[in-house]
Amino acid sequence: MHKLAVYPGSFDPITNGHIDIIKRGLRVIDELIIVVSYNPNKTALFSVEERIDMIREVIGDDPRVKIDSFSGLIVDYARKANADVILRGLRAMSEFEYEFQLALINRRLDRDIETMFLMTGYKWFYTSSHIIKEAASFGGSVKGLVPDLIIKKLQEKYSK
Numbered sequence: 001m002h003k004l005a006v007y008p009g010s011f012d013p014i015t016n017g018h019i020d021i022i023k024r025g026l027r028v029i030d031e032l033i034i035v036v037s038y039n040p041n042k043t044a045l046f047s048v049e050e051r052i053d054m055i056r057e058v059i060g061d062d063p064r065v066k067i068d069s070f071s072g073l074i075v076d077y078a079r080k081a082n083a084d085v086i087l088r089g090l091r092a093m094s095e096f097e098y099e100f101q102l103a104l105i106n107r108r109l110d111r112d113i114e115t116m117f118l119m120t121g122y123k124w125f126y127t128s129s130h131i132i133k134e135a136a137s138f139g140g141s142v143k144g145l146v147p148d149l150i151i152k153k154l155q156e157k158y159s160k
Contacts, residue, residue: 003028005085005116008035008074011051012044013150014058015132017124021089022059024118031064033081038071045133045157058147075106078113086115091125 005025011018011034025032036051046054048069055067070077078086086106088099103115120127124145132142136154143151 002030003085004031004033004081004083005029005087006033006035006074006078006081006083007087008037008070008077010039010042010044010129011036011055012042012046012129013051013132013146013153014055015124015127015129015146015150016144017089017091017120017127019058019147020121020124021087021118022065025087026064029085029087031066032087033066033068033083034059035074035077036067036069037074038069046153050153054150054153057149073109075109075113079110083113086113088115088117089120090117091120091128
């Protein structure tokens with residue numbers, strides 16, 4: 001049975017933790033749509049178009065992966081895409097409560113779409129786009145936390 005998942009996030013920027021979730025998710029699902037979400041509660045460093053381009057460059061031409069953007073309820077996007085699963089990554093217990101609440105409301109909105117949580121790899125436990133941007137903004141090294149392409153893009157943004 002073919003399984004399609006959506007993996008929503010701001011990806012501002014994509015990190016090695018995100019890439020880890022993508023690769024591991026593709027072991028258990030057949031196809032993945034990475035959905036760059038517009039989040040009015042966050043101030044983005046990169047435009048949605050820049051984030052999509054960076055993800056495309058980092059992920060490459062894997063035919064199992066598509067990249068899109070969306071504003072609104074992810075369960076609505078998943079329904080329109082005929083997705084079976086919403087894929088989410090978890091780093092810490094502090095994230096679990098919020099993610100659990102999202103999963104419950106999504107389940108209430110559409111009982112046919114499941115939420116699948118993957119725990120982050122131990123190397124990425126403390127990695128977040130926010131922390132990476134903060135370190136990079138002060139000239140700190142984020143090598144090993146994001147792909148080299150992202151380091152270059154961060155340096156370009158913060159050198160302005």
